[in-house]
Amino acid sequence: MLPTVLFLDDEPELTRGVARALRKASFRVVTANSVEDARTVLAREEVHVVVSDERMPDMSGSSFLSELRTEKPDVTRILLTGHGDLDVAQSAINRAEIFRFLRKPCPPDELESCLTEALTARDRYLAWAEHEQREHARQSTNSTFGSALGGLWLAMQPIVRPDGTLFAYEALARVPHGTFRGPLELFESAHELHRTTELERAVRANAALLASQLPAGLKLFVNVEPSSLGDAELYDDASPLSRVASRVVLEITERAPLRSIVDLEGRIARLREMGFMLALDDFGAGSAGFTAFATLRPDVAKLDMDMVRGIDKSDVQQRTVRSMIHLCKDLGVMVLGEGVETDGERETLRELGVELLQGYLVGKPAPPPPVGRQSEG
Template identity: 40%
Template sequence: MSHPEDPPTSSNTIAGVSLIDDPDLRSFAGRELGEASRGVILVVEAARERPSTKVLEQAGFTVHATYDGVEGSQWLASMTFDAMVTDVVVGGLGGIELLRYAREHDADMPVLLMTGAPDVETAAAAVEHGAFQYLLKPFPNTRLVDAVEKAVRSCRAARAKSEALQALQELETVETSARVDRGRWDNALRTLWMAYQPIVLPSGKLYAYEALVRSEEPTMRGAGDLLDMAEALDGLTALGRTIRSRVGKFAAENAGRHYIFVNLHADDLLDDTLTSRDAPLAQVAPAVVLEITERAALHDIEEAKIKMAELRSMGFRIALDDLGAGYAGLTSFAHLRPEVVKLDMALVRDIDKDPVKRKLVKSVTEVSRDIGTLVVGEGVETEAERETLMGLGCHLLQGYLFGKPQKL
């Protein structure tokens, strides 16, 4: 709060309504504290001349001043101060009441009480409510500045401690959360199982199963939750290996009867065990179709092509999943030349009612026919969708119309 300049006076003490002009105050205030250490002070004093306000402003503090205790409480509610200096007797709301109010709103802010008529009752109340200092008028200007400097130091130290404790608590919360997540993740891997959804020919005859990951961990029962946690905990490799191990056992038990479609995350292509000759799926590679989702961008198309060639040499076939769900699908389709493409569910849903979707799917089936790629219509739920996809040339169909994922 700015104030008109007051005429010079020789007084250098605060007692009642003394005016202040002390040329040594600035050097006194700065002898131990740098400019960055000055604080924001609330001053509530009865004297209209505001002597304490003038002393503190001259010493370099930022001061908000008022004569009224109620207004002072409003300042406390709306701003953060490094200290408050108040007369014990002040209009509207007394100094002791302000002290109580300050403690409720900011426990770290020091409160300095000033009085020219001390008594046992107010002194006891000051102690009870944690006043930082009880200044008896008259006192030298330098004593006020010194007391406020100490109060600012105390306040900043207390707030730094509070912030450090809060940061520590937040860190402990994060660490606890991480431990809980890790425990849940370990349980998810331990209880992981595979559900299998049928993929059929237009005639309805079973052609293959898609292996879909599930878990008994309550917070990660589905593939989406498992993948989210795997990415968060750097667990994609462990998840991929566990899935392939589970599917390998099922494929070995069903060898020669049906193809098995297995989803791969793009990061799985970086795992050397994928192409290991003694890997679980390697033993049944001719019966396995590896699905690469279009939603997860491949790190490097050329590197992916090399990896695909190696996988094909082992007997695997490659499918591009979710064609139409992202931006990279057609590029991946052109470069990787998959044996199978699976249309994204969004293209299949209500395709019988949407001519634009029909044109898009028709273009995919025509290109696929020319290059010898099978097209799977995924997410089929109605007979109308089934008939439309068959008419557009889809070779295979998958969805709730033919069966939900289940344990086999």
């Protein structure tokens, strides 16, 4: 779509002549013979450049362009002046931020050249302004991210056996008030800022402290992005989480494809050697979930919440989950039903043979209890 130029002059013959002369230009020309008509055009359609004669009967062109600067700053402004209006033109350049002023009568080729330059300059300005806006937003997000990282804490959600005894907690990232709206926005911002590794390391350091304070026999599930499987710190025996590896279940999320990880099998073997258990999140969520299951051979498979929701009312879901449980038991993999919210869902999962349960019915995420207050019952 061609850019639009509005030409304002109180002489109809002149505006018709301009429209004829520029009909083959690389932009579209619309005309107005009064400031009121010009305002109507501006309200009706998008205009990129306005050319106004200074001597308009209802309002001076410079005053109109100055008004336009406030109301529509993205519109480029050009002033047409007679020989006696040079002082006014100079003032208008400062007051209305005129791109250029042209003397009347202005030859069509000079007018077309000026308008082409104005449109090019406008495009450059808008590109610069957009870049500046993005950069400002990035800096603001970066600052917010730093504050969130400094105040990061982990909530704990219980994971229980079918008889209700405590098996583990899942550590869930939480952000301080006044930063991001929630952990999802935090992780999305980390990705945009290329600070995911930094965030994951902070989560693991916090999780290590929690794991070290759990009573003997309890595990801590810690979410790990696939990209973190490429982080050398995860495999460092001296890193905080490595020191409590025997108490940690690394829960692999699928925000990125596992196949992109170099030497994935070797890395998984190394984590097991260090003492970590592995869990696969969202098992059953499409073919990718089964591919990840075959690749990871996890110790725990967490059923996708969509498989759990309303399972007590769906024969198809029950049959599907039963077959998944059968597969997992053949391979020695524990099955965890996540997102359990009703008694019916819990009882159905128990009857199907699910070995672990998690969800709001079992217990909501909450701040860690004081040291020594966690229990297994």
